[in-house]
Amino acid sequence: MEPIKIGVVSCSGEDCLGGTISRLATRNILERIRLGESSVTICLPLFIAGGEEERDFAKDYPTITVDGCNKYCARRATEKLSGKVTDTIQVGEIIGEEKATGPALSTRKLTPEHHQMADKVAEEISIKFDRIVEGNFKK
């Protein structure tokens, strides 16, 4: 059976910690936790700028958006340009809204606590990923 392709779209939040964690967790999923599986990251700025390939992918395949705060930029952009997303993560709901809206950090300044936060968010993405694979969500 061909592995199912799943898109993961992280917000590009540069101005708060939630955005940093969102991008880090998405990278963990693609480069470590789900390495070798059919997950595909979609570049949000390219998607917004008119990347047809990105937009078509999110139209045709299940997609999980990962947002750093309750403004849901990744979910809103994806739904506006491609259609309803399959599932969504909001980092503030996992690490706490206060922490998520705190100042962004350069990846060079991340502490073990920040990496734990990213791991926790990545775990949640992984759970949603499994639900899609198990067929509980279909595009």
Ligand code: SF4
């Ligand atoms: S969802 Fe929040 S953190 Fe992400 S890009 Fe939008 S405002 Fe920034």
